Amino acid sequence: MNKYPYIPQAMNDLFKKEKSRIDYLFLRPILLIVYFFLRVLIFPIKFLLHRRPLGFEGRSIDCLLAFGLKYLASHEAAELLIRHIQIEPLIYRFLLKNFKNNDESPDADVVKGMDGPDYQETANNQKLNGIEGDFSVLSFKEMIANSMTIGHDELSYEVAERFDREIFLKNLSQLRKEKPEDHNQYSKKILEFNKKSSFQILGCTNVVMLIVIIISILGDLKTTVKALNSFGSDSVVLWAMKHIYSDNKEVLTDLDFYMQVYNNRSHYNSSVFFSDPSQYLYYHIVFHEFVYSTLLTKSPNSVS
Secondary structure, eight states: OOOOTTSOHHHHHHHHHHTTOHIIIIIHHHHHHHHHHHHHHHHHHHHHHOSSOOSSHHHHHHHHHHHHHHHTBOHHHHHHHHHHHHHHHHHHHHHHHHHHOOSSOOOHHHHHHHHSGGGTHHHHTOBTOSTTSBOOOOOHHHHHHTTHHHHHHHHHHHHHHHOOHHHHHHTHHHHTTOOOOOGGGSOOTHHHHHHHHOOOOBOHHHHHHHHHHHHHHHSOHHHHHHHHTTTTTHHHHHHHHHHHTTTOHHHHHHHHTTOOOGGGSOTTOOOGGGOOHHHIIIIIIHHHHHHHHHHHHOOSSOOO
16 A cells, blocks of 8 residues: 555555554455355355345344444544545435436426425435435444434445436536535544444455455345445446546546546446455545545636
8 A cells, every 4th residue: 555646645644554554464365265255156146046136134243343343443443434434425315416406497307306206305305325325424323223324325326326417517617616414524533433342453455355355245145236336326426526527637537547447437346356355445435535525625617
């Protein structure tokens, strides 16, 4: 992990510390080998025996994640993960904001969309689910009860389904004047339990890899495939950011380095055999950190 100029400084500093962690040096290579053989063996078995959810998958995944966050994850890793859980829906909400907050008289299609099921999360205020949901993470019990992991993966598909190119471009000038909501509006109380109880064994790289491995083992085939391809919507975010910052060459240059590898560019690819757990950290979590920071701090106008 080297320091790269297009990655936010906080992420560069975190990754610099990560390189010296014992678990990064010794456990990470083992997990990579385990995952390589795991995906070769387990997905054919899932195809035959576990193609549809049986009801225990989401709870089991979040139980193990809760245990890991409470007792094993370093505070930096837990903080990064919870922050990501809260930042991602705020980015999506920002990109979809123009659908609902247009000062002009909305078109019939827009009105129809606002009355449709896609916008009912606001009324329902789903906990840890839906782009318009409540993403305060107060306890591990709450995290498990609301299937946080699977709910988070579904956000990617929701934004890809709701995003409308023409409406986005029509409202682009207004969107450039706005900023995403502050993630600090959501509670991160769960991190207090991590501080008190964790043995600080796992850094962010291994936490992410173990999440991918756990989902691969416990999830049914359909859920697992959706989860492993759930950051394909980053191509939508990248496209939107290129338009928002089309006049800012500095940001455009940075965005070029977040171009995704082929198998992660869209939901059309669903091959689990080419998935890479490292992509989730470097192409998804770090990318969203960059997007969120850029939207808050950088002007869409050209830099002289």
